[in-house]
Amino acid sequence: MEETFQRNHSRKSIQSLSETIRSLLGFKSHLTPGWVDSVCKIIKELPSEKPSAGPNMVDSSEGKDTKVDADISKIQDDLTVLNAHLNQLNLQRRKALNHFLDLKGNIRVFCRIRPILADEKCGSSRPVVALDSSNLLLKFAENKRKHYSFDKVFHPGSSQDEVFSEVEPVIKSALDGYNVCIFAYGQTGTGKTFTMEGKPDCPGVIPRAMEALFKQALDTNHKHLFTFSMLEIYMGSLRDLLVPQNSKRTDPTTQCLPIKMDPSGGVEIDNLVAITVSDFNQAKRLYKLGSRLRSTASTNSNVTSSRSHCLIRISATCSDAPERRRETNKVWMVDLGGSERLLKTKARGRRLEEGKAINLSLSALGDVINALQRKKPHVPYRNSKLTQILRDSLGEDSKTIMLVHVSPKEDDLCETVCSLGFASRVRSVHLACEESTEVKAEKEVAMNDLLHKVKNIEYDRQNVRRDIEKLNEKLKHITETDTLPDENLEDPHLSHDKTHCRMERKKKNVGNFIEALSSRLPRFMRPTICSQQKTGVEHQSSEITRKTELIPRRRRNASSVRAESVTFPINRSQSECGSDALGFTWKHSKGYGSECSHEASECDIKMVIFPEPEKSSGNSVCSISVCSHDSINESESRWTDKIEPEKHLSVDNWLRLQKDEPTSTSIHGNKRVLAIPLPQKRHKQDKHKHETIVSKAKILHRVRDADTVNKKSQGSEFAEKELCDHYLTEQISACGMIGSSLISSSTNAVDVNDDGCDQISTSDVVSELASLNNDIPLMVLNTETDKEREELYETELRNEISGEGDQAGQKEAIASKRTVMRENSGDGYLCGSPQQIENVVKPSLHLMRSQRALFMAKNFAVTETAWNTSDMPFNESPEIQQNTGICGIVGERVEVLYTGALLGLGIQSIGLGHDFFHGLML
Numbered sequence: 026m027e028e029t030f031q032r033n034h035s036r037k038s039i040q041s042l043s044e045t046i047r048s049l050l051g052f053k054s055h056l057t058p059g060w061v062d063s064v065c066k067i068i069k070e071l072p073s074e075k076p077s078a079g080p081n082m083v084d085s086s087e088g089k090d091t092k093v094d095a096d097i098s099k100i101q102d103d104l105t106v107l108n109a110h111l112n113q114l115n116l117q118r119r120k121a122l123n124h125f126l127d128l129k130g131n132i133r134v135f136c137r138i139r140p141i142l143a144d145e146k147c148g149s150s151r152p153v154v155a156l157d158s159s160n161l162l163l164k165f166a167e168n169k170r171k172h173y174s175f176d177k178v179f180h181p182g183s184s185q186d187e188v189f190s191e192v193e194p195v196i197k198s199a200l201d202g203y204n205v206c207i208f209a210y211g212q213t214g215t216g217k218t219f220t221m222e223g224k225p226d227c228p229g230v231i232p233r234a235m236e237a238l239f240k241q242a243l244d245t246n247h248k249h250l251f252t253f254s255m256l257e258i259y260m261g262s263l264r265d266l267l268v269p270q271n272s273k274r275t276d277p278t279t280q281c282l283p284i285k286m287d288p289s290g291g292v293e294i295d296n297l298v299a300i301t302v303s304d305f306n307q308a309k310r311l312y313k314l315g316s317r318l319r320s321t322a323s324t325n326s327n328v329t330s331s332r333s334h335c336l337i338r339i340s341a342t343c344s345d346a347p348e349r350r351r352e353t354n355k356v357w358m359v360d361l362g363g364s365e366r367l368l369k370t371k372a373r374g375r376r377l378e379e380g381k382a383i384n385l386s387l388s389a390l391g392d393v394i395n396a397l398q399r400k401k402p403h404v405p406y407r408n409s410k411l412t413q414i415l416r417d418s419l420g421e422d423s424k425t426i427m428l429v430h431v432s433p434k435e436d437d438l439c440e441t442v443c444s445l446g447f448a449s450r451v452r453s454v455h456l457a458c459e460e461s462t463e464v465k466a467e468k469e470v471a472m473n474d475l476l477h478k479v480k481n482i483e484y485d486r487q488n489v490r491r492d493i494e495k496l497n498e499k500l501k502h503i504t505e506t507d508t509l510p511d512e513n514l515e516d517p518h519l520s521h522d523k524t525h526c527r528m529e530r531k532k533k534n535v536g537n538f539i540e541a542l543s544s545r546l547p548r549f550m551r552p553t554i555c556s557q558q559k560t561g562v563e564h565q566s567s568e569i570t571r572k573t574e575l576i577p578r579r580r581r582n583a584s585s586v587r588a589e590s591v592t593f594p595i596n597r598s599q600s601e602c603g604s605d606a607l608g609f610t611w612k613h614s615k616g617y618g619s620e621c622s623h624e625a626s627e628c629d630i631k632m633v634i635f636p637e638p639e640k641s642s643g644n645s646v647c648s649i650s651v652c653s654h655d656s657i658n659e660s661e662s663r664w665t666d667k668i669e670p671e672k673h674l675s676v677d678n679w680l681r682l683q684k685d686e687p688t689s690t691s692i693h694g695n696k697r698v699l700a701i702p703l704p705q706k707r708h709k710q711d712k713h714k715h716e717t718i719v720s721k722a723k724i725l726h727r728v729r730d731a732d733t734v735n736k737k738s739q740g741s742e743f744a745e746k747e748l749c750d751h752y753l754t755e756q757i758s759a760c761g762m763i764g765s766s767l768i769s770s771s772t773n774a775v776d777v778n779d780d781g782c783d784q785i786s787t788s789d790v791v792s793e794l795a796s797l798n799n800d801i802p803l804m805v806l807n808t809e810t811d812k813e814r815e816e817l818y819e820t821e822l823r824n825e826i827s828g829e830g831d832q833a834g835q836k837e838a839i840a841s842k843r844t845v846m847r848e849n850s851g852d853g854y855l856c857g858s859p860q861q862i863e864n865v866v867k868p869s870l871h872l873m874r875s876q877r878a879l880f881m882a883k884n885f886a887v888t889e890t891a892w893n894t895s896d897m898p899f900n901e902s903p904e905i906q907q908n909t910g911i912c913g914i915v916g917e918r919v920e921v922l923y924t925g926a927l928l929g930l931g932i933q934s935i936g937l938g939h940d941f942f943h944g945l946m947l
C-alpha cells in the first residue's frame with residue numbers, strides 16, 4: 026500500500042516537473058514532454074552532492090538531532106525568560122527616568138555664561154554673576170539688580186563635560202521612546218556654536234550626544250537603526266546641508282524643502298536626505314560635511330557668525346519595542362542663529378534681512394515654548410518654519426533643553442537682558458508657581474531616590490544581559506557544530522538562527538542547482554533576468570548570476586555615461602519603471618519603499634524610502650540609505666524583516682562623491698532629482714590626466730634653467746608668455762571634461778575625508794601653473810603628435826648638421842644633441858628650437874585661446890581672480906572680460922529649448938529631468 030503510494034507520488038512529481046521547471050525558469054509557454062525528458066536526463070547526470078545515507082546513519086543522526094533540539098529548545102526557553110525579565114527592567118528604568126525628568130521638567134532651561142576671551146578688552150565690572158548652580162544675578166547699575174533662576178547655571182569656567190552631563194539623561198530618553206530637542210540660544214558671539222559643536226580638543230554637545238546615542242543603543246535590549254540628516258533654515262527656507270546646492274547659497278529664492286504632516290501629528294521634511302549611520306564616526310563625518318555648507322558670515326559681533334538656524338536630526342528607529350508610541354524617535358540638536366539688536370550691529374542689506382529673519386523665528390519659538398509651558402489650548406506652531414519642523418518634538422512625549430548663552434561684557438548688557446527675558450519666558454511655568462523650600466526639598470529627595478533606583482535597575486540589567494550573551498554563545502556553538510541534513514528543514518523545534526542558517530543553505534543549493542542546470546542548458550533555454558524577477562528565482566540566484574555572468578549584462582552606451590539622473594519617486598504607487606538609456610531599474614522593496622539600482626556603476630546607489638514612523642499616508646521622506654560595507658551583514662540580518670536598507674554606497678563613497686563631484690539636486694514637480702555623477706570611470710581618467718598635467722608642469726619647472734642656456738645659444742627672442750599660454754590652454758582643454766566638477770569641488774571645498782585623499786581641484790592646477798609664472802621656454806612633449814614634432818625637429822637637426830663632417834660624424838652629432846636635449850628635459854621630451862616651436866605653436870594659439878576662453882566663460886569664471894593674480898595673459902580675451910562665451914550662450918539656449926521640449930513632451934513625468942539632459946550636453 027505504502028509502496029503504491031510512493032510510486033504514485035514519484036509519478037506525480039515527474040509529471041509536475043515541467044511545471045516546476047517552468048516556474049523556476051520563468052518560461053512562458055508550456056514545455057513538451059521531450060524537453061522534460063532531456064532536462065531529467067541532465068538532472069540525473071548532475072553529480073550528487075550528498076553521500077547516500079544508509080538506514081543506520083539516518084537513525085544515528087535522528088538521535089543526535091533529538092538531543093540537539095532538546096538542548097536548543099531549553100536554551101531558547103531560558104532566553105525567553107531572561108528577555109522578558111530584561112524588558113521588565115527596561116520598562117522600570119524608563120518609568121523611573123521619565124519620572125525623574127518630569128520632576129526636573131520636560132522643558133528645561135540652562136544658562137551658560139561665556140568667559141571673557143583673550144582678545145577682549147573689558148573693565149573689572151562683571152554684570153552677570155552666577156550665584157550658585159541654579160541662580161544668576163544681573164547687575165544693571167550700582168543698586169539695580171535682578172535675580173534669575175534656571176534649571177542649571179553654568180558659570181564662565183564650566184567645562185564642556187559639565188554641560189554635557191546635564192544633557193545626557195535626555196539623550197537616554199530618546200532611546201526610550203521620546204523625541205528630544207536641544208537648543209542653543211543666545212546673542213551672536215556668546216558661544217552657541219562652541220557649546221554645540223565645540224573644538225577638536227573639547228567637543229561640544231553634538232559630537233558627545235551622537236557618541237552617547239550609539240553607545241547607549243548597544244546597551245539596550247533593542248536594535249536601533251540610526252539615520253542622520255542636517256539642514257539649515259536660512260531666511261525662512263529649508264536647505265539640506267548634506268547635498269550641496271546648485272545655485273547661489275545666499276539666494277533666498279532657492280530650493281526650500283517642503284514640510285509635511287501626517288494625520289497622527291508626525292512631521293516630516295519632504296526630500297530631506299537621511300543617511301543611515303551605523304557608528305559615531307560616520308555620523309561625525311557627515312556632520313563635518315554639513316557644517317561646511319552652513320551659511321556663515323562675518324559681522325560686527327562675530328567673525329564667523331551663523332546666519333541661519335542649523336538643525337541636526339538623528340532618527341532612531343526601533344521596530345521591536347511595541348510598548349512605544351512610535352517606532353522612530355528624533356533627536357534634534359539646534360544651533361540657533363544669534364539674536365541681535367539690529368541697531369547695534371548696524372547691519373545693512375542682506376545681513377539686516379538675515380538678522381530680521383532670525384529674530385522673528387526666535388520670537389516664534391519663544392511663543393511656542395511659552396504656550397506649551399502654560400498648557401495653552403492653542404500653540405502657535407505655524408508662525409515659523411522652525412516651530413513647524415519641531416512640532417512633534419516639542420511638547421508632550423518630548424524632552425526639550427534650552428541652553429541660553431549670555432555674554433559677560435558690560436557692553437552687551439541690553440542683549441543679555443533680552444536673552445534672559447527669553448529664557449524666563451520659556452521657563453514660565455516654574456516662575457509662575459515658584460515652589461516653596463519644603464516642596465523643593467521633597468522634590469530633591471524624590472529625585473535622588475529615583476536616581477538610585479535607576480542605578481540599581483541598570484546594575485540588574487547588566488547582569489541579565491551578560492546571562493543572555495552567554496546563552497546566545499552557547500546556542501551559536503550548538504548550531505555551528507550541528508550539521509543536520511536538509512530534509513529536517515521543516516523541523517518545528519529548530520531555533521530561529523538555525524532555521525535561518527538552513528534556509529541559507531537551501532537557498533545556496535537552489536542557486537547551485539540553477540547554476541549547474543543553466544550552464545548545461547542551451548542558451549535559448551536559460552532564464553532571462555525578467556523571468557527570474559517574475560518567479561522570484563533572482564533573489565536566490567542573483568549572486569551566482571552576477572558572479573558567473575551567465576547572462577551578459579546590458580551595457581549602457583557611452584553617450585549615456587554622463588547622464589546619471591535619478592528621480593526620487595515620492596509616490597509609493599509608482600511600482601516599476603526602468604530606463605534602459607540610463608541603466609537604472611526601479612523596483613519596490615517589500616512595500617517599504619522604492620529602490621533604484623544602477624548595474625554598471627562601480628559605486629551603486631540605492632534609494633530607500635524608510636517607513637514613516639508615524640505612518641504618513643501619502644508622501645514619504647526620500648532617504649538615501651548609506652551603510653558602511655562592514656556593517657552590511659549585521660544590518661542586513663537586523664532589518665530584513667522590517668526595513669531593507671540597500672547597502673550599495675558606503676558613507677565613505679557618499680562623502681567622496683560629495684567632495685569630488687558634488688551631487689546636485691533640484692525639485693521638479695513633487696520629485697527631487699538627484700544628479701548622481703558616475704565618478705569612477707571618468708574620474709579615474711580625469712585624475713590621470715590631471716596628474717599628467719601636474720607632472721608636465723613640474724617637468725617644465727625643472728627644465729626652465731636648462732632652457733635658459735639653450736635660449737641664449739639660440740639667441741632668439743622666445744615667446745615665453747605665449748608658450749605658457751599655450752601650455753595652460755592645453756591644460757585647460759585637458760581639464761575641460763572635469764573642469765566643472767573640479768571647480769565646484771574647489772569652490773565648495775567639500776573635503777570631509779580625514780585621510781585627505783584625492784584632493785584634486787582646478788585651483789591646485791592653477792596654482793601649480795602659476796608657480797611656473799612666466800619664462801617657460803620649451804614644450805614638453807609626450808603625445809603622439811608631439812612625437813611627430815620631435816621627428817620634425819630631428820630632421821631639422823640633420824639639416825643643420827648635414828654640412829658638418831662625414832656621415833658617421835653627423836650621426837654622432839645628432840645623437841649627442843638629442844642626448845643633451847633629453848638630459849635637460851628630465852623625464853619628458855623637449856623638442857624644437859624656440860623658433861621652431863613658436864612656429865608650430867603660434868598658428869594654433871589663437872584657436873586654443875578661444876577654446877580656453879569658451880571654456881572659461883562657462884566654468885572657469887570663479888577662478889578668474891586666480892588667473893588675474895598670476896598675471897596670466899588671459900585677461901586680454903574679450904570673452905573672458907565679459908565673463909561669457911559662445912559656448913555658454915549656446916549652452917544656455919539649448920538648455921532652454923530642451924527644457925521647453927521636455928515640459929511639452931511630459932518627459933519629466935518619467936523621471937528624466939533637466940539635470941539628465943544637462944548632463945548629456947556636457
Ligand SMILES: Nc1ncnc2c1ncn2[C@@H]1O[C@H](COP(=O)(O)OP(=O)(O)OP(=O)(O)O)[C@@H](O)[C@H]1O
Nearest residue numbers: 139140213214215216217218219327330331362363
Ligand atoms: N565657554 C567658552 N569657552 C571658551 N571660548 C568660548 C566659549 N564660548 C564661546 N567661546 C568663543 O567665543 C567665540 C564666539 O563663539 P561662537 O562662535 O560659538 O558664538 P555663537 O554664539 O555661535 O555666535 P553666532 O551666533 O554669531 O554664530 C568663539 O571664538 C568661541 O571659541
